[in-house]
Amino acid sequence: MLVILAKRLAMGIVLVLMASALLFFAGELLPGDFATKLLGSSATPETVEALRRSRGVDAPALARYLQWLGGLFRGDLGTSLTNGREIAPLIATRLKNTLILAGAAALIAVPLAVGLGTLAAIFRNRLFDRAILVLSMVTVATPEFFFAYMAIAVFAVNLHWVPSISIITAGMSFERMLPLLALPVLTLVITSCAHMIRMTRASIVSVMDSDYVGTALLKGLPEWKVVVRHVLPNVMSPIAAVVVLNLADLVVGLIIVEAIFAYPGMGQLMVDSVSKQDITVVQACGLIFAATYILLNMIADLLAIALNPRLRYAR
Amino acid sequence: MSNDMGKIRIMPGAGNHGHGGISRRDLMKSAAALGLVAGAGGLLMPGAARADEPKKGGQLRAGILGATTNTNDPALRQDEFGVMAAYTTYNHLVELNPDKTIKPELAESWEAKPGATEWIFNIRKGVEFHNGKTLTADDVIYSINRHRGEKSQSGAKSLMAAIADIKKLDANQIQVTLKSANADFPYNFTGDHMAITPDGFEDWMKPVGTGGYKQTSFEPGVRATWVHNKNYWKPGRAHVEEVEFLVLNDTQARIAALQSGQIDALGLVDPAAVEMLKGNAGVQVVNSSGGQFWSYALNCKKGPFTDPNLREAMKHAIDRKKILDIVLRGNGKIGNDQPLATTDPMFNPDLAQTPYDPEKAKFFLKKAGMESFKIELNTSDATFANSANVGQLYRQAALPAGITIDVVRQPADGYWDQIWLNVDKPMTTGVWMGRPTADMIMSMVYASAAPWNESFWSNARFDELLVQARGELDAGKRKAMYGELQTLIHDNAGHVVPVFADFIDAYSPRVKGLMPTPSWYLMGARFTERVWLEG
Numbered sequence: 117m118l119v120i121l122a123k124r125l126a127m128g129i130v131l132v133l134m135a136s137a138l139l140f141f142a143g144e145l146l147p148g149d150f151a152t153k154l155l156g157s158s159a160t161p162e163t164v165e166a167l168r169r170s171r172g173v174d175a176p177a178l179a180r181y182l183q184w185l186g187g188l189f190r191g192d193l194g195t196s197l198t199n200g201r202e203i204a205p206l207i208a209t210r211l212k213n214t215l216i217l218a219g220a221a222a223l224i225a226v227p228l229a230v231g232l233g234t235l236a237a238i239f240r241n242r243l244f245d246r247a248i249l250v251l252s253m254v255t256v257a258t259p260e261f262f263f264a265y266m267a268i269a270v271f272a273v274n275l276h277w278v279p280s281i282s283i284i285t286a287g288m289s290f291e292r293m294l295p296l297l298a299l300p301v302l303t304l305v306i307t308s309c310a311h312m313i314r315m316t317r318a319s320i321v322s323v324m325d326s327d328y329v330g331t332a333l334l335k336g337l338p339e340w341k342v343v344v345r346h347v348l349p350n351v352m353s354p355i356a357a358v359v360v361l362n363l364a365d366l367v368v369g370l371i372i373v374e375a376i377f378a379y380p381g382m383g384q385l386m387v388d389s390v391s392k393q394d395i396t397v398v399q400a401c402g403l404i405f406a407a408t409y410i411l412l413n414m415i416a417d418l419l420a421i422a423l424n425p426r427l428r429y430a431r
Numbered sequence: 432m433s434n435d436m437g438k439i440r441i442m443p444g445a446g447n448h449g450h451g452g453i454s455r456r457d458l459m460k461s462a463a464a465l466g467l468v469a470g471a472g473g474l475l476m477p478g479a480a481r482a483d484e485p486k487k488g489g490q491l492r493a494g495i496l497g498a499t500t501n502t503n504d505p506a507l508r509q510d511e512f513g514v515m516a517a518y519t520t521y522n523h524l525v526e527l528n529p530d531k532t533i534k535p536e537l538a539e540s541w542e543a544k545p546g547a548t549e550w551i552f553n554i555r556k557g558v559e560f561h562n563g564k565t566l567t568a569d570d571v572i573y574s575i576n577r578h579r580g581e582k583s584q585s586g587a588k589s590l591m592a593a594i595a596d597i598k599k600l601d602a603n604q605i606q607v608t609l610k611s612a613n614a615d616f617p618y619n620f621t622g623d624h625m626a627i628t629p630d631g632f633e634d635w636m637k638p639v640g641t642g643g644y645k646q647t648s649f650e651p652g653v654r655a656t657w658v659h660n661k662n663y664w665k666p667g668r669a670h671v672e673e674v675e676f677l678v679l680n681d682t683q684a685r686i687a688a689l690q691s692g693q694i695d696a697l698g699l700v701d702p703a704a705v706e707m708l709k710g711n712a713g714v715q716v717v718n719s720s721g722g723q724f725w726s727y728a729l730n731c732k733k734g735p736f737t738d739p740n741l742r743e744a745m746k747h748a749i750d751r752k753k754i755l756d757i758v759l760r761g762n763g764k765i766g767n768d769q770p771l772a773t774t775d776p777m778f779n780p781d782l783a784q785t786p787y788d789p790e791k792a793k794f795f796l797k798k799a800g801m802e803s804f805k806i807e808l809n810t811s812d813a814t815f816a817n818s819a820n821v822g823q824l825y826r827q828a829a830l831p832a833g834i835t836i837d838v839v840r841q842p843a844d845g846y847w848d849q850i851w852l853n854v855d856k857p858m859t860t861g862v863w864m865g866r867p868t869a870d871m872i873m874s875m876v877y878a879s880a881a882p883w884n885e886s887f888w889s890n891a892r893f894d895e896l897l898v899q900a901r902g903e904l905d906a907g908k909r910k911a912m913y914g915e916l917q918t919l920i921h922d923n924a925g926h927v928v929p930v931f932a933d934f935i936d937a938y939s940p941r942v943k944g945l946m947p948t949p950s951w952y953l954m955g956a957r958f959t960e961r962v963w964l965e966g
Binding site: 146149166167196198199206265268269272273276279280281283285375376377378380384385387388389391392393394397 | 494502680681684688690693
């Protein structure tokens with residue numbers, strides 16, 4: 117088990133490094149640059165050069181990449197190109213906000229999805245199952261901005277129940293934050309549930325078709341008891357993997373929802389920085405997203421191994 | 432949605448670079464007299480508002496375009512946020528009125544010495560900054576000099592390059608010496624960049640100004656708040672108790688925030704949303720018709736448009752009315768290939784409107800020795816929303832004249848740097864916000880050496896006359912000179928101006944004191960100082 121863990125960790129680190137290189141050099145390829153954007157009407161060749169120099173962008177790309185990498189190991193994410201401010205504290209606040217939003221969505225979506233998926237499996241091929249199937253197909257096929265705008269139109273514009281924009285600020289109390297989180301969380305729950313529901317249902321159904329479940333049913337156990345006692349323990353591992361992967365999607369997939377609700381998270385920060393060509397911030401955001409994704413993937417793998425004794429012993 | 436996000440970024444952003452950006456930056460524009468506003472329905476009637484006495488207090492919340500990169504530094508400010516914040520926190524030497532005249536703000540008075548190269552400004556006495564410091568000539572000189580010199584990175588650098596020297600005459604008087612005569616020079620001090628801060632001030636996260644409101648919090652790209660400045664020197668202004676800017680960039684989210692009552696004011700309203708907003712009980716839509724215009728630059732230096740006949744053909748092959756009706760939904764005016772709005776004091780009414788006339792276009796094509804003609808038009812979302820669709824309208828209109836326009840949609844990233852002002856591109860798209868004076872826009876776009884001469888046009892008579900007009904103090908003579916300058920541009924320049932687009936703003940029912948202000952969005956960016964709240 118320890119060997120597996122070590123191997124996974126090493127692989128994760130290599131992947132993060134590769135992601136960092138990709139992010140950095142992709143940033144180099146973008147047309148335009150922050151200096152001309154920032155200077156606008158005074159963007160003469162000299163002022164652009166002066167600004168680029170003052171931000172250290174005139175050095176060769178490889179040297180800057182290595183310097184950036186070195187900084188990362190010391191926890192230094194560098195400074196913003198446009199306003200020269202430190203990136204780390206900026207990202208800390210935004211990351212916290214993103215985690216609050218993703219966490220709130222996960223807290224509702226995960227039990228809901230696993231529950232609905234289990235019910236669908238139990239009532240398989242009956243009306244309830246069909247309804248869940250159709251609904252989840254619809255939510256998977258519909259882009260999340262559609263749900264976001266619908267939620268705004270109904271709950272904010274027409275009913276006036278909750279605000280349509282979700283600007284939370286540091287030190288805001290939980291009660292004040294709740295109504296602000298309502299619509300983005302609703303949107304995320306709707307769009308993230310479907311995948312988990314379907315995977316839960318599929319895993320349970322496949323186990324329910326196995327011989328030992330048939331035996332249990334034949335011996336006269338009620339179906340719900342079979343599911344809870346004999347099926348669920350065996351589907352924990354695939355479900356856990358799906359859940360964790362969906363969490364990863366939640367964290368890195370907030371960009372659109374954050375932009376629509378003006379929620380001050382990482383996604384919004386990244387959109388801002390891309391539009392201003394503030395590449396250092398884009399790179400830092402991208403790296404954090406990549407690391408989150410890789411880490412959660414790793415956790416999903418490890419969970420699958422931990423929950424399934426058969427995977428623990430490599431043959 | 433991605434599409435919408437693009438749109439927003441553009442509009443305002445308009446790019447930070449290129450004209451769009453410029454425009455924003457230098458803000459102002461030209462303007463239209465108040466009365467003109469009219470046009471589009473839904474306008475607010477200024478008369479009704481004026482009947483009420485301003486009320487004190489309340490919280491004014493606005494949805495503003497911005498980004499994490501925003502700053503309170505007047506030299507480096509960006510986006511709508513930077514402009515609106517500049518007129519909330521700070522004052523300027525000179526204030527631009529809604530009718531495009533100017534009046535004293537922190538400069539109590541000014542006068543030009545004969546020849547209009549030496550200007551004396553008298554600084555208002557007894558004005559206090561938010562930190563208690565009293566305003567003096569040193570603060571003013573510091574604030575101006577931040578935009579001058581080799582090292583300056585200011586957006587107003589080119590404007591302030593006109594200054595040869597600034598001298599302090601006494602504690603409340605300065606003398607500005609220009610490199611060449613400029614009868615309109617005080618207008619240069621109305622722009623948002625020219626905000627006055629205390630001498631040596633640099634703490635832009637906690638800005639200090641003399642404006643009607645004192646900034647109490649600032650989270651770049653998220654929000655900013657202000658409280659009323661108890662010591663504000665200007666009578667009858669800055670009525671509300673608190674101001675809050677929420678940074679909202681998504682087009683739909685901005686509109687929804689107004690509809691759901693989360694904000695009271697919204698600038699840069701999409702023409703497509705105007706009808707819908709008017710359907711909302713109490714939402715007030717204000718159109719300000721000013722100098723914001725779109726442009727097609729025909730390269731006069733290289734390629735087919737070196738032949739003036741082809742330029743003339745292009746000017747007759749565009750259906751301006753259709754573009755105004757379909758794309759702007761009537762929220763604007765048709766253009767006549769010159770940069771001044773009909774409401775500009777220098778507008779030349781004798782200039783005939785170029786009609787849409789494919790036959791005439793064909794005639795000019797023949798004159799150039801051609802039967803048919805093919806050209807590539809570069810458009811981009813970096814300019815104005817729907818620019819590629821407008822290009823398609825141009826294409827359709829030009830086909831009957833034998834002109835085939837290939838509309839190329841360039842990515843917004845890098846458009847201003849690589850496509851626009853590129854001498855190898857025969858035809859590009861641009862957008863301009865207009866300027867407070869005719870001289871500013873003409874010097875910036877049409878003079879041979881103009882930094883943004885997007886059509887590479889060069890005309891000796893124009894260049895000479897422009898300098899003469901700038902230094903001319905006699906009003907009648909100036910008007911005649913600017914009239915001729917417009918004629919030269921209209922007849923000869925490589926510039927097709929399809930439409931002037933209104934500045935469209937929307938407000939919640941409780942906002943009072945609104946009036947169309949042709950210089951920019953949200954009452955020329957001075958809404959926090961001018962409006963009040965009821966109920």
